Amino acid sequence: MTIASSPVELVVADRIGTIWLNRPERGNGIELGLATALRTAAFDLEGDASVKVVVIRGRGANFSVGGDLRTFSAAGATFPRLAMDIITAFHDALLSLRRSGKPVIAAVHGACAGGSMSLALACDFVLAAETAHFSVAYRRLGVPADGGMSHSLTRLAGPRRALELMLLSDRISASEALSRGLITRVCPEQELEAELTRMTRTLADNSPAASRAVKALVWSADTATFDEQLSAELASFVDCASSADFREGLNAFIERRPPIFGGE
Numbered sequence: 001m002t003i004a005s006s007p008v009e010l011v012v013a014d015r016i017g018t019i020w021l022n023r024p025e026r027g028n029g030i031e032l033g034l035a036t037a038l039r040t041a042a043f044d045l046e047g048d049a050s051v052k053v054v055v056i057r058g059r060g061a062n063f064s065v066g067g068d069l070r071t072f073s074a075a076g077a078t079f080p081r082l083a084m085d086i087i088t089a090f091h092d093a094l095l096s097l098r099r100s101g102k103p104v105i106a107a108v109h110g111a112c113a114g115g116s117m118s119l120a121l122a123c124d125f126v127l128a129a130e131t132a133h134f135s136v137a138y139r140r141l142g143v144p145a146d147g148g149m150s151h152s153l154t155r156l157a158g159p160r161r162a163l164e165l166m167l168l169s170d171r172i173s174a175s176e177a178l179s180r181g182l183i184t185r186v187c188p189e190q191e192l193e194a195e196l197t198r199m200t201r202t203l204a205d206n207s208p209a210a211s212r213a214v215k216a217l218v219w220s221a222d223t224a225t226f227d228e229q230l231s232a233e234l235a236s237f238v239d240c241a242s243s244a245d246f247r248e249g250l251n252a253f254i255e256r257r258p259p260i261f262g263g264e
Helices: 032-044 069-074 076-097 116-120 149-157 159-167 174-179 189-205 207-221 225-243 242-253
Strands: 002-005 008-013 016-021 053-058 106-108 111-113 125-130 133-135 185-187
Touching: 008 032, 008 053, 016 032, 016 116, 032 111, 053 116, 053 189, 076 116, 106 116, 106 189, 111 116, 116 133, 116 149, 125 174, 125 189, 133 174, 149 159, 185 189, 207 225, 207 242, 225 242
Parallel strands: 016 053, 053 106, 106 125, 111 133, 125 185
Antiparallel strands: 002 008, 008 016
16 A cells, blocks of 8 residues: 655555655655654554554655755744644654554664654664764754654763763764664665665564563663563563463464464
């Protein structure tokens, strides 16, 4: 199934839902149309039980250059109101991606700046071409951040590194982002498709319930006490152990074959 609309294209095939940022002529810059379409695509995938993994990509030369500054400038004195609408739709999309329980991969090439860096960091996995580069970018506009940037950077890199990246840094390479723990994997640009396919296949073959539980446990771990995390793990384990997928996993292990999880 393919649902195309400018400035976002949603493609669902083989258990994978791919959201393409589709404004290549503007570097996939984020404006109200893109943010609204991103929210719609995220909501659609959240409710689609056939989709096991979500991928976010950019058409053209870049993942996304971030906010569409020409659009922002043209808004003049009305921009604060426009910004509220854009950011609200953008945040709704991010919350949907997190809430859905489906693993989400950002596949990054070219520039990944500002709001699009927030988008990538909010995903569960970030696969980047070695030629990709990341930029917080907000400080040059005289604004703090949106899209959960302050939360993601602080959680992934710690407060010192987060402050450095948000107030001192201009641009970092994919290799530096990997070394700082901001992204998951880096590969040569010509191998991006093959590596993305390997990742999506592995994730799609996992038990959906187990993936959903792991995602919830990991993203809540930094705000939970050890006791709370133990209780959450116990509840999640027992819940998954009551499923057909768990019985399939046991049988597959005993029979020395790969499990085939049905999501039940």
